[in-house]
Amino acid sequence: MTKKKEQTVEDKLRALYDLQLVDSRIDEIKNMRGELPLEVEDLKDEVAGLNKRLEKLHVDLSNIEVGIKEKKASIDGFKEAIKRYTEQQNDVRNNREFDSLTKEVEFQNLEIELAEKHIREMKASIEFKKENIKETQEKLNGRQEHLDHKVSELNSIMSETEREENLLNQKSVELQEDIEARLLTAYHRIRNGVRNGLAVVSIERGASAGSYFTIPPQTQVEIAARKKIITDEHSGRILVDSALAEEEREKIEAMLAKI
Structure with missing residues (x-):
């Protein structure tokens, strides 16, 4: 040796x-x-957050649209009930039965008014959600474009220096072994x-x-x-x-x- x-x-x-x-x-x-790697990570997190928010907004919008269809179906049901009760009024035997059917008709009309109110509210909510989706999509597009630019910038620097940095790190280790x-x-x-x-x-x-x-x-x-x-x-x-x-x-x- x-x-x-x-x-x-x-x-x-x-x-x-x-x-x-x-x-x-x-x-x-x-x-x-510089701060590029951290900036890229922050932008990635922001883009992921906006995508998640956009996905939730679309789910909310879809649920509201389903809710409107259900309310419209309920209104059709209430109208059918009104038609049925109105027809039954022609065959009543006394005033008590007639008043009872009249109250049922009034109740169904109230249900229709309430359902229509809910539909108006949901339609307003749809417009709000659509505007929110538009704003979020525009923000997402801007942040994604900025992220793509920063990733490209970082990749460019990395491609120019990665080989040199790896060799320098290796040389640094070798030099330290002799100290x-x-x-x-x-x-x-x-x-x-x-x-x-x-x-x-x-x-x-x-x-x-x-x-x-x-x-x-x-x-x-x-x-x-x-x-x-x-x-x-x-x-x-x-x-x-x-x-x-x-x-x-x-x-x-x-x-x-x-x-």
Whole structure:
């Protein structure tokens, strides 16, 4: 079994900066997508809700139409009863029977009036439902069109970056495997604690690229010596010298160019 070569501090710094460059590129790709994935999901939920609402409105409309048919059938039944009671009045034997049939006729007429009132109310409800359906359909069409546009936009970005992002994620995993656990933990802790995700930064014009606080000359000399891991006292970021940073940037850019 071949013994793994022990890493120097410079090796560790290069590995950490390479990881930072790769992870920063992944961040750029995610930023390109921005809020699009969440926006698409929200639009999908909204469209699904409108479809469900539209379906319920159509069911309600159908039920009202059935109700009107039932009321009309009831009216026909009441009219048949009136006809029958009226005919029976011709054969009554006394006033009591005649009055009883007259009350039945009056009752049937009241039932007809009530059914007709219900029909008028249901017809008004139909008009309201139809207007509601029209408005909901128009809103649904608009949200569906917006969703289609956003999905197309997201798919376009995904098709352009998906392969690169997958390869970068794979490269990030590979790089992390070569970094000792203690340093990797520190890297993720710093990266998660800063807004721009920069855990490892170079010295540019005497200042930390991440915080822009001036680095003392003696500290800059120590950083350039690459003999120990040095962090920015203001931001906690791991610092590397500009020459090392430039060399690693060129290396990573050459790798990205092949993707």
